Amino acid sequence: MLTYPKNTSVNKRKCSLHNCGTIDYQTAWIWQKSLQKERTIDPERADALVILEHPPVYTLGTDASLDFVKFDHLQTEYELYRVERGGEVTYHCPGQIIVYPILNLRYYKQDLHWYLRQLEEVVLRVLVLNNLAGERIDGLTGVWLEGRKVAAIGIKVSRWVTMHGFALNVCPDLSGFDRIVPCGIADRSVGSMAEFIPNINPILVRKQIIEVFSEVFGLEMSDGREDLSSSLDRA
Template identity: 35%
Template sequence: MSAILVRRLGRCDYESTWRRMQAFTEHRDAGTLDELWQVEHPPVFTLGLNGKPEHVLDPGDIPVIPVDRGGQVTYHGPGQVVIYTLLDLRRSGLGVRALVTALESAVIDYLATQGIAAQARAEAPGVYVGDAKIAALGLRVRRGGSYHGLAFNLDPDLSAFDRINPCGYRGLATTSLAALGGREDWRQAATGLTKALSLRLGRPVTAA
């Protein structure tokens, strides 16, 4: 299996990045290499296909964008490491459940390198430290290709999550690596998470 290309896009507008993912997936063919995009977004709430508007409690000046991933509402903003998974699932022989498990396990593995024990929950996708959520997942599969992916709380403004019911759960606590005493910067965390995901997928990665 060929290496996955890793693109470090830096801070990018959410909607234009989402449209770019859609276009990539729509136009990819059997020879298109898989990619992982490392991104950070300005503040935005995104509402998944099953999302209920009432879970957006007080958006204030943060835009709310309905999108085509699964799940409910979540927040993206500065201090968050987002990794988008543009993978040909059919070619990889990878199912959606297996990809979700790989993403969750990669976060757990990365946190373990920071001395933090974390776990996934079967009833609520994502990764948790105790009762607090530190990473959210959301995927879309079209034409056998996946997009959207993983959002990891490195050091975002956690008060933004108070404006929503995170992932549709009222009162769900959120946390971050910084709040737990971690000292990695954005580049280090993005690199560590990508390495952990590469190992879980059994695929090498290379810089685009």
């Protein structure tokens, strides 16, 4: 029987870091599924952390309602995907940093609520590093700044290996959110870090995310050896 030693500050789990540029949604989605599949087959394989941005795209969770999409999804110029994560419709675009952790939760804690709170904790600590006071809202997933949602979270877990993750609005054009009811929450607006820090540096925020993610999950990061194209070939 395979045992899973718990991840601790003494026994850090290795994680392959893929700090990428802008990748189209479908390509990144296939890549994620490949990374997840490899780790369900081989549970001892190092975890992976993918950080990137997407061109403008809308995504719907598995059970998301089209009632929250304000444009005609059958005749549209906008890219729209229904994927296997939880949650309602959201929007991705440049200036929004996307974080896709591929973690085997057997090495951490087999509790999805715990995992969601840990992802929120990563965002909250990054905001603190930028002198911003983020907050959680009871009954809702994500992170808010002065009542505006700056980070959306949606995950999928298969045999305790995660995919999808969170999107942090650093300095995006928020107008794309006007075409949907973001996350199905009609009475709360979407915001960004740039509204509070006009000259915010997205490269610095990426660095902070990597450092904080390593701290929160107790990881030892290494440069990703798994090339995107080779991973897609194996998908």
